[in-house]
Structures are given as C-alpha cells and as structure tokens.
Amino acid sequence: MSTTRRVYKIKKTKKKRRKRLWLFLVPLLVLGLGATTYAATLYMKAQHVFNDSYDPVEASAKRSASVDPLEDNFSILFIGIDDSDERDYKGNSRSDALILATFNKDQKSIKLLSIPRDSYVYVPAKGVTTKINAAHAAGGPKATMDTVEELFDVPVDYYVRMNFNAFIDVVNSLDGIEVDVPYEMHEMDSHDKKNAIHLQKGIQTVDGEEALAFARTRKQDSDIQRGERQQEVLKAIIAKATSAGALTKYTDVMEAVGDNMTTNLQFSQIKGFIKYVTGDNGLDLETIKLEGQDSTINGTYYYQLNETSVANTKLLLQSHLNLGPKEVSNQTEAVQPQVEE
Secondary structure, eight states, rough: OEEEEEEEEEEEEEETTTTTTTGGGHHHHHHHHHHHHHHHHHHHHHHHHHHHHHHOOOTTTTSSSSSOOTTSSSEEEEEOOOOOTTTTOOOOOEEEEEEEEEEETTTTTTEEEEETTTTTEEEETTEEEETTTHHHHHHHHHHHHHHHHHHHHOOOOOOEEEHHHHHHHHHHHHOOOEEEEOOOEEEEOOOTTOOOEEEOOOOEEEHHHHHHHHHOOSSSSSHHHHHHHHHHHHHHHHHHHHHHHGGGGHHHHHHHHHHTTEEOOOHHHHHHGGTTTSSSOOEEEEEEEEEEEEEEEEEEEEEEEOOOHHHHHHHHHHHHTTGGGGGOOOOOOOOOOOOOO
C-alpha cells in the first residue's frame, strides 16, 4: 500500500486530548471554560485575534455552494512560512510546511496530511511543474490552495498561514515543549546563524528556537521524516497547552499567534470545531503520509510523489469529505505541464 496512515482514537481524558490542530486550541478551550471573568477575558482576546488576522480569499472553484464549519464537511490548509527579516523576501516567501486537514461532521473525525515542501507538482499560478513550495511565492495562500486542489482533486475551503516568529513565541510562552530528538543535531537558528542550535539525541524539553530547528532539519533523513517531526512538535504543543498549568499562559499564546497569522476563517466559524473534541468517543484523528522518492531533474532536487500513493490519498480525502463525482468534477481545462528550469 503506497499511502501510510496512522489512526488515533483518543478517549476523553485530561492526558489524551492532545492530537488537535493547535492553532484552534485557544478559542476552543475558551469557549468551553464557562462564564468566569478570566474566561470571558480570554474569549474576547481570541475574538480580537481572529478578527485582526482575517484575510479572505476567493472561494474554491470546486464548491457549488458556500461551506459552513458548523454544518458541513470542510478542509483547511495550514501554511508555515519563513518571512523573517534575515531572509529579506520581496513579496511572498516560499512555504516551508504544508498540512491539509479534512473534517467530517458525521464521523466527527479529522484527517491530517503532511505534504513535503519539495513535492514535484503542477502549480497553476506558474503554469509549470515545480516544487509545491513555489506556489506561495507565486500567489500567496490562494495559489497554494489552488495547487493542493489540483493535486488531490478536493476543495480547499480555508487556510491558516503562520510564520516562524509565531512558532517560536508560542513554544516560549508555554515554557518549552518535550520532544524526542532522533539523533544529535547541529542546526541554524531563525536568524540563519549556522550551528547555533545543538541538540543531543533523546527526550528533552526544548525552547522555541530549538523546537524550530528540530522541526526544520532534514540533514540526516528526508522530507518525510521532517513532516513527521513537524507533527510531533504540534502534538507536543497541544500536550503542553492542555496541561493543568497552561491556562495562565493563554494570553501570551494568543498574542504570539495574532501577530503572525492570517486566515480566511472568521471567529464565529471556530465554534464549528467544538464538536470534533466533545464527542462521546473523544477526538478521532488520522494522520496520512504521502509516499515518494528523491529525484533530481535538470540539476534540481525534488521529491517525486508516488502516483499510487497520490491516487489513494485523493480517494481517501474525497470520501472523508463525502464528495460525489459531480462535486469533484469541476476542473479547469487540461494544460500541458511545463517543467520549471
């Protein structure tokens, strides 16, 4: 089988309500806290963060009607970018991490797919076949959403774009997270200073800069392992954020997120996520890994996706979103792909 999936059935206990999309952790927890003064303050803060971060894009061409997270199945594309001052980007930067999440309202389940940043795919905004991370540089979140739609033939309804500053600040606001470092690492920091981060092998608590280096490195393995480490970091953030002592840190977390996020989700729509963590069986989350292999084309490194794995993933995502043939047939006219030199 060319598509690897991991299934997590998470019971509703304090220790195991972890495998969630961390970006929505704060507003969801605030919504469930009740009418205490602090809870009301956090609620208002979360609302302010999402209102300030709201940046709409054109709706998916693969939808015949608007989507409501409160009522419908839907998808979100999480886009991690590095647009630090050191990189001195002019316009949009390339994406550094892509995670597509689909939500099924009847099953109350989530499927989480990591897409390697160097995946060799057709990018509609450029009209060429190249690395998927070039889509964001070509046209921001919308171009990236269109590229993912083209690859998997499913609508991408929402996006959440975060930069590395938010990642570092969130981890630091939680006083670090625990990760299992697979091997000794010497990595650059967020300011591109070489070998500034040194991590020993084993389970340890890392700060924001160290967590970023852990999530980004791929010197001794591949994009696939890199994606798995990114998922491990997200889960570690969730584990720490749901711990007993984390409540007083939520204001700092939200400030870190709000300063470094854009999304086309409105705060009123966040309430649609509550049902995915309050079901009788707890959270049902499945992670999916795309198979492929390293490839060099015209002297450039790419990650060549396995065609069977992509086909299986398409069917899996379409089924999870309950999309019939008519709903996924809204295609643009076929364009002969060109390879980016």
